Amino acid sequence: MTLALTVENLHKVYGNGFEALKEISFEVKQGDFFALLGPNGAGKSTTLGIVSSLVNKTSGKVSIFGVDIDKDLIGAKLNLGVVPQEFNFNMFENVKDILVTQAGYYGIERKRASERADYYMKKLGLWEKRHGAARMLSGGMKRRLMIARALMHDPKLLILDEPTAGVDIELRRSMWEFLRELNAAGTTIILTTHYLEEAESLCRNIAIIDRGKIIKNTSMNALLQQLTTETFILDIEDALTQAPHLEGYGVRLIAENVLEVDVEKEQGLNGLFELLQDNNILVRSMRNKSNRLEELFVSLVDKTLNQDNA
Amino acid sequence: MNSHDLFIAFWTILRREIRRFTRIWAQTLLPPAITMTLYFIIFGNLIGSRIGEMGGFDYMEYIVPGLIMMSVITNSYSNVVSSFYSTKFQRSIEELLVSPVPNWIILSGFVLGGVARGLGVGLIVTLLSLFFTDLQVQHLFVTVAIVFLTAVLFALGGFINAVFANSFDDISIIPTFVLTPLTYLGGVFYSIQLLPEFWQGVSQLNPILYMVNTFRYGILGVSDINVGFAFMMILLFIGGLFSYALYLLKHGKGIRS
Ligand SMILES: Nc1ncnc2c1ncn2[C@@H]1O[C@H](COP(=O)(O)OP(=O)(O)OP(=O)(O)O)[C@@H](O)[C@H]1O
Ligand SMILES: [Mg+2]
Numbered sequence: 001m002t003l004a005l006t007v008e009n010l011h012k013v014y015g016n017g018f019e020a021l022k023e024i025s026f027e028v029k030q031g032d033f034f035a036l037l038g039p040n041g042a043g044k045s046t047t048l049g050i051v052s053s054l055v056n057k058t059s060g061k062v063s064i065f066g067v068d069i070d071k072d073l074i075g076a077k078l079n080l081g082v083v084p085q086e087f088n089f090n091m092f093e094n095v096k097d098i099l100v101t102q103a104g105y106y107g108i109e110r111k112r113a114s115e116r117a118d119y120y121m122k123k124l125g126l127w128e129k130r131h132g133a134a135r136m137l138s139g140g141m142k143r144r145l146m147i148a149r150a151l152m153h154d155p156k157l158l159i160l161d162e163p164t165a166g167v168d169i170e171l172r173r174s175m176w177e178f179l180r181e182l183n184a185a186g187t188t189i190i191l192t193t194h195y196l197e198e199a200e201s202l203c204r205n206i207a208i209i210d211r212g213k214i215i216k217n218t219s220m221n222a223l224l225q226q227l228t229t230e231t232f233i234l235d236i237e238d239a240l241t242q243a244p245h246l247e248g249y250g251v252r253l254i255a256e257n258v259l260e261v262d263v264e265k266e267q268g269l270n271g272l273f274e275l276l277q278d279n280n281i282l283v284r285s286m287r288n289k290s291n292r293l294e295e296l297f298v299s300l301v302d303k304t305l306n307q308d309n310a
Numbered sequence: 311m312n313s314h315d316l317f318i319a320f321w322t323i324l325r326r327e328i329r330r331f332t333r334i335w336a337q338t339l340l341p342p343a344i345t346m347t348l349y350f351i352i353f354g355n356l357i358g359s360r361i362g363e364m365g366g367f368d369y370m371e372y373i374v375p376g377l378i379m380m381s382v383i384t385n386s387y388s389n390v391v392s393s394f395y396s397t398k399f400q401r402s403i404e405e406l407l408v409s410p411v412p413n414w415i416i417l418s419g420f421v422l423g424g425v426a427r428g429l430g431v432g433l434i435v436t437l438l439s440l441f442f443t444d445l446q447v448q449h450l451f452v453t454v455a456i457v458f459l460t461a462v463l464f465a466l467g468g469f470i471n472a473v474f475a476n477s478f479d480d481i482s483i484i485p486t487f488v489l490t491p492l493t494y495l496g497g498v499f500y501s502i503q504l505l506p507e508f509w510q511g512v513s514q515l516n517p518i519l520y521m522v523n524t525f526r527y528g529i530l531g532v533s534d535i536n537v538g539f540a541f542m543m544i545l546l547f548i549g550g551l552f553s554y555a556l557y558l559l560k561h562g563k564g565i566r567s
Binding site: 014015052074082084087089090093101105106108109 | 311312314315316318319321322323326396397400401402404405406407408409410411412561562566567
């Protein structure tokens, strides 16, 4: 099995003495869709910055498709496409030029670069704006421009640092679709995001980083398995004045027509519905109180916070 | 990256650099044309006719090579310093940093962009000077070689300045406080033979003197200094600055945290 990315004991101390990464290690397999999650300031962008040689590392090892960046930096970069968190194109250049120029840096001739640029501009909804200066794009369009730019040379590994920040819901969905297709066609993708439902729906493997340390690195399924309690919101037909007693389940009345119920993993939902039936409570609809990954994430990050403070 | 890819990468950078300064020609190409025309009129015609001869030539003839050189120096320097600094400032330098373009190609692309503007302006000024005097080039190879190397040297200087610059102010300090005085004192307007011996010696420490005089030698056939020595020195400086700029890029000075 080929590894798209290997990070070993990566350590980063910034010029001002701030220790942003503390010997982190993780791997991303070829073909994977990998989420790197963590709260603000955890060190995600620092990690991805080092991988894409925008940030100098203090120590540790990084290999892209087996090519060590210290031994053959140019060889390592050939397979890499990067969408950084902050906009970093020349705001005065026009959209198409930005794409064609980027392709030129990979030795792609102008004619072919121009065709590829057209393809991605159409695909990512930038076609209308192709002759405009980059500064005239909306925030979401600027993000898509950075995605198109990163794909100009058809990289095998695509790194996306919060690609959907500030992108509206409809567009975000279409971006997910686009990224899924890309991944299905063989591109390995590493993504950071603060929208956990996005990570849950797209990614197969995950690492959670918190204050410069990896606190979890596993498959998405395995992680979701760890969730022991789920909380559901039930909209009920008839108004209640107090929460009904449902043996074994924690129940709270939120509003006269809304119940909140905690369900342990081993309990399942059938028993709950039987009890509701017995109590003549008619349920109109039901949903998760919050995203499952979100709950886990918060509990994991809280836990390390408590450990550190202890 | 094979040599074909490298060439495309190099040409991509150079092309972008040339497009940048031609797009904003009113800020880059027009001002030197106006300033130099004023120099020709005021120093060459009005004052020059009172001065008489300099180094055995008409004053106008004498200063034209110096003024051409002065515009080449300022323009190749300022092109790279402002272009590379704004690339850094806008962070679009990251487009190059993530790409597989080797540092020496990045450096060459920016430097040759500066050379293109320096020589472009040099050519414009030369053409303008033809309205005021006849230019007969005595040593074509020396003339072309020295103007090219000078442009390379100052483009490199501009690059290094931009690497260290942290604000737009920083990119005008060196041109104002170092380049301009050195150029004015570098024999653009006078022959150092006119100076007392002590100041002749001091002037010889000024590298710009060698370039201006070598260029003047190429055109007029006279020089205050040894031309062979000038070439050797400028090549040495270019080698030194090129290596230093590469070293700065390799360590990401000013561009990578
Ligand atoms: N150039 C820098 N100099 C000093 N400290 C820095 C620098 N860049 C980042 N840091 C610090 O390093 C830590 C990690 O930053 P990083 O940008 O990697 O976080 P992140 O996980 O990407 O956060 P976010 O979700 O907010 O983007 C932060 O505490 C940040 O303040
Ligand atoms: Mg970040």
